[in-house]
Amino acid sequence: MNIVFMGTPEFSVPSLLKLINEFNVSAVFTQPDRPKGRGKNLAMSPVKQLAVTHNIPVYQPLKLRNNEEMIETIKDLKPDFIVVVAFGQILPKEVLDIPKCGCVNLHASLLPKYRGAAPIAWCIINGESKSGNTTMFMDVGLDTGDILLTEEVKISSSITAGDLHDTLMTSGAELLVKTINGIVNNEIKPIKQENNLSTYASKLGKEMANINWESSNVDIHNFIRGLNPSPIAYTHYKNTVMKIFKSRVINEQSDKQIGSIIEVSKDGIKVATGNGVLLIEEIQFPGKKPLKVKNYIIGNKINEGEILI
Structure with missing residues (x-):
């Protein structure tokens, strides 16, 4: 042939x-x-x-x-x-x-x-x-x-x-x-x-990669997976872009404000969504390498109660 x-x-x-x-x-x-x-x-x-x-x-x-x-x-x-x-x-x-x-x-x-x-x-x-x-x-x-x-x-x-x-x-x-x-x-x-x-x-672009925390934890988790390795889903923590590479759906509910950080631990960052709680496991801030949350919080602080947008 x-x-x-x-x-x-x-x-x-x-x-x-x-x-x-x-x-x-x-x-x-x-x-x-x-x-x-x-x-x-x-x-x-x-x-x-x-x-x-x-x-x-x-x-x-x-x-x-x-x-x-x-x-x-x-x-x-x-x-x-x-x-x-x-x-x-x-x-x-x-x-x-x-x-x-x-x-x-x-x-x-x-x-x-x-x-x-x-x-x-x-x-x-x-x-x-x-x-x-x-x-x-x-x-x-x-x-x-x-x-x-x-x-x-x-x-x-x-x-x-x-x-x-x-x-x-x-x-x-x-x-x-x-x-x-x-x-x-x-x-x-x-x-x-x-x-x-x-x-x-349709073609992907950075303009559509901002996470909508009003969505459910399952939908946001799928969104993060679908945009990895490019263009990478992101949110804003204290007006700074925080890219999210990996997450996990956990079987919890929360009455906290949607987008709020409930808890930060070596397991990750728990965030209240429109339905359920999402655990963020790997993140990246501008100019830094992607890191697992457990490694990032060794020398840096992420405040509970902050609202991700």
């Missing part, structure tokens, strides 16, 4: 490596190099780094839509498949029509739920008990193509978005190979998505 691969972040890397080992990857398309770090030096995407080490030609168009030069380049490659894993661009119909066997996408949710940019985070924020990967034939819509294969993963009450990302990143690579072989051998019957069951997972 002659495959053109399109992907950009770390999530795409195991898939590309698996395809390199199993098939012939003739070219890789990824996003342009971006400024990174304090020095703002241009950095290659994780996918480009892997492609370069395997001497695979790399193309980095700002966009494919209306880019006749890049579209002709893809046609000249004569791919059997175009495989897309978190590329960062919606492919125009001119590209979708090129490969002989179709464009296959790996998406980190159980479609049609959680179409869009941040399916892993929103799945956890919404308190889902399961997630997974879906492979599909791509069409001109956003994650709306016919489903090929799915694979479920259970979500525990403590798993973070980062944990689930790593699990799906690895299992997705295996699912992709299984999908391609299944298409070639006519072993897969594509299934139309039920659009009435679809949900959308």
Whole structure:
């Protein structure tokens, strides 16, 4: 199989490596190099780094839509498949029509739920008990193509978005190979998505990461897990941003003001929520490293009775 691969972040890397080992990857398309770090030096995407080490030609168009030069380049490659894993661009119909066997996408949710940019985070924020990967034939819509294969993963009450990302990143690579072989051998019957069951997972940003203490302890705990490792949920303690990396739901109620710190101990910071009590276990203040509360309070004080907002 002659495959053109399109992907950009770390999530795409195991898939590309698996395809390199199993098939012939003739070219890789990824996003342009971006400024990174304090020095703002241009950095290659994780996918480009892997492609370069395997001497695979790399193309980095700002966009494919209306880019006749890049579209002709893809046609000249004569791919059997175009495989897309978190590329960062919606492919125009001119590209979708090129490969002989179709464009296959790996998406980190159980479609049609959680179409869009941040399916892993929103799945956890919404308190889902399961997630997974879906492979599909791509069409001109956003994650709306016919489903090929799915694979479920259970979500525990403590798993973070980062944990689930790593699990799906690895299992997705295996699912992709299984999908391609299944298409070639006519072993897969594509299934139309039920659009009435679809949900959308919008992109995350710092502007939405401020914790609403009016919510329940369970909802806030899910919010914190879903925003870890990025952009990280936060609150304000004495007008200072306090990022929260880890929490735990405890079986307690409180008549204290919502958002108030009930108790501080080596176990963590107990906070009154709109329903129940939440235990904060790991925090970070500006200019400091993330620390477990039991370590932070050795040399610092957090006052009981303060209101988090």
